[in-house]
Amino acid sequence: MLKSRISEMERARRISEIMVQDALVFCGMAGDAVRYHRVNRLQIGGKGAYARGFPVAEVTVSVSPQPGSSQESRAQRPLRIALFGFGTVGSSVARILVESRPQGLELTHIFNRGVERKRVDWVPASVVWSDDADGVIGSGVDVVVELAGGMEPAGGWVRRALEAGKSVVTANKRLIAFHGVELERLAAVQGGHLKYGAAVAGGIPVIPGLEQGLAGDRIDRVEGILNGTCNFILSKMEDGADYAAVLKQAQQAGYAEADPIEDVGGFDARAKLSILMRLALRVEVDPEEIVPRPITDVSPVDFSYAHDLGCTIRQVARAEKSQGGVAATVGPMLVAVRSPLAWSRGTENMVILSGHYGGDVVFSGHGAGGHPTAVAVVSDLVALAHGSRRVEVASVPGVVGAEFEVPHYIRFLVKDRPGIVAAITSALAAEKINIRAIVQKPGYPAEALPFVVTVEPCRSSALKRALESVRALDCMIAEPLDLQMLE
Numbered sequence: 315m316l317k318s319r320i321s322e323m324e325r326a327r328r329i330s331e332i333m334v335q336d337a338l339v340f341c342g343m344a345g346d347a348v349r350y351h352r353v354n355r356l357q358i359g360g361k362g363a364y365a366r367g368f369p370v371a372e373v374t375v376s377v378s379p380q381p382g383s384s385q386e387s388r389a390q391r392p393l394r395i396a397l398f399g400f401g402t403v404g405s406s407v408a409r410i411l412v413e414s415r416p417q418g419l420e421l422t423h424i425f426n427r428g429v430e431r432k433r434v435d436w437v438p439a440s441v442v443w444s445d446d447a448d449g450v451i452g453s454g455v456d457v458v459v460e461l462a463g464g465m466e467p468a469g470g471w472v473r474r475a476l477e478a479g480k481s482v483v484t485a486n487k488r489l490i491a492f493h494g495v496e497l498e499r500l501a502a503v504q505g506g507h508l509k510y511g512a513a514v515a516g517g518i519p520v521i522p523g524l525e526q527g528l529a530g531d532r533i534d535r536v537e538g539i540l541n542g543t544c545n546f547i548l549s550k551m552e553d554g555a556d557y558a559a560v561l562k563q564a565q566q567a568g569y570a571e572a573d574p575i576e577d578v579g580g581f582d583a584r585a586k587l588s589i590l591m592r593l594a595l596r597v598e599v600d601p602e603e604i605v606p607r608p609i610t611d612v613s614p615v616d617f618s619y620a621h622d623l624g625c626t627i628r629q630v631a632r633a634e635k636s637q638g639g640v641a642a643t644v645g646p647m648l649v650a651v652r653s654p655l656a657w658s659r660g661t662e663n664m665v666i667l668s669g670h671y672g673g674d675v676v677f678s679g680h681g682a683g684g685h686p687t688a689v690a691v692v693s694d695l696v697a698l699a700h701g702s703r704r705v706e707v708a709s710v711p712g713v714v715g716a717e718f719e720v721p722h723y724i725r726f727l728v729k730d731r732p733g734i735v736a737a738i739t740s741a742l743a744a745e746k747i748n749i750r751a752i753v754q755k756p757g758y759p760a761e762a763l764p765f766v767v768t769v770e771p772c773r774s775s776a777l778k779r780a781l782e783s784v785r786a787l788d789c790m791i792a793e794p795l796d797l798q799m800l801e
């Protein structure tokens with residue numbers, strides 16, 4: 315790989331068009347997003363170089379390896395793989411590499427802190443076990459597989475590996491959600507690859523599906539169940555279980571952390587949604603702009619009312635392009651029992667991608683677990699070994715500025731007295747929100763009476779304003795619970 319900068323191109327100012335081989339160009343004007351493209355020709359004008367009509371800020375020219383070079387010899391041997399993190403997913407990846415021996419892949423290093431306690435006898439003796447991260451990155455490995463998780467030190471290992479020209483495969487959704495664009499750019503500059511097919515929906519190939527199978531469509535909407543822990547809890551609650559009991563069961567089964575806030579608070583799903591938004595909607599958003607709603611506000615009575623409305627409740631992550639920009643949200647929602655989202659039970663994940671040309675495509679399967687997630691990691695490695703290049707996804711920075719206009723379910727818990735429904739209907743009317751139905755099931759005490767109002771499609775902000783005045787009523791025992799309804 316030979317690299318030269320734009321200054322060298324500048325010397326060719328008099329040439330109106332030059333041919334290059336697989337040049338990586340960074341284009342952008344002041345204030346614009348910088349995009350990179352691979353091109354084979356550059357136009358040189360009076361003010362510098364242009365590619366595909368954009369001014370070029372920087373160029374890296376790649377030249378095919380000469381016979382006998384180290385690059386060519388790489389093509390004749392397996393990719394040397396270093397695993398960083400030998401936990402649930404890391405040990406499953408090792409297991410598949412050792413048992414299935416995918417062509418073109420060789421496990422050479424395993425890095426973990428306190429590595430001696432991690433050794434297992436089924437890993438071949440040739441594999442080096444190490445607790446020196448930089449020593450492994452500096453060795454002759456080709457791919458670092460980061461499966462430790464968290465932002466640091468994992469982010470530092472990934473950066474150093476990419477800077478050293480290695481490729482990286484990771485399942486680390488937080489790292490990719492917050493730093494994916496920057497890391498992909500670093501990989502492209504240094505001649506490596508960054509793959510993260512396991513970072514969203516574990517073993518379900520949503521990311522490869524988007525990068526390849528759906529690259530020809532224009533995706534307008536992404537909707538899915540992206541957190542297996544929440545799906546396990548909510549589908550058990552649908553069957554009558556109590557939240558606290560089912561959370562404990564999830565923790566005992568290893569589905570939920572001791573501190574479950576990342577999952578039940580919606581933070582895990584929003585990180586995954588932001589990754590999907592970049593790949594599917596081609597919009598880069600700060601994950602923190604997506605305000606998640608916790609599933610902890612949902613109670614058994616909501617499942618009972620949802621059932622009467624022909625629905626159940628799931629934690630749904632959804633994003634959509636609209637005229638006002640992009641809308642994105644994560645939280646518990648009512649989904650129709652006939653909708654595919656209602657079919658996914660237990661720890662399953664599901665993603666529905668709505669294409670402008672191809673219509674809806676549904677992905678479903680195991681969104682987590684050592685083996686399913688390891689399959690996605692090994693599939694990324696196999697793709698690297700076969701030299702398959704990622705389809706370039708040009709995305710632009712965006713803000714979550716638009717709102718969904720959907721029907722809502724609002725559950726009130728009140729100490730019954732005359733005039734409550736009148737107060738609610740007048741607050742909704744003041745925001746021009748039409749009531750669809752008022753449902754009150756018998757059998758609840760008048761001192762703590764739950765009842766539900768459903769409304770026609772409206773913006774969450776208008777509903778929020780309407781509920782401001784309602785929540786001040788002295789009969790309200792709890793905050794009204796407002797859930798979007800997906801039809």
Ligand SMILES: NC(=O)c1ccc[n+]([C@@H]2O[C@H](COP(=O)([O-])OP(=O)(O)OC[C@H]3O[C@@H](n4cnc5c(N)ncnc54)[C@H](OP(=O)(O)O)[C@@H]3O)[C@@H](O)[C@H]2O)c1
Binds near residue numbers: 486513516
């Ligand atoms: N598990 C899943 O179902 C799943 C699904 C999709 C994506 N992922 C992602 O996959 C990654 C790995 O998850 P996992 O479930 O396999 O985690 P895990 O079981 O906790 O394994 C992490 C491994 O990394 C090691 N490690 C952590 N921090 C380290 C450090 N600072 N220095 C050296 N070693 C360190 C841990 O060592 P110790 O034993 O000393 O802690 C452990 O062996 C995460 O990014 C996760 O979000 C997991």
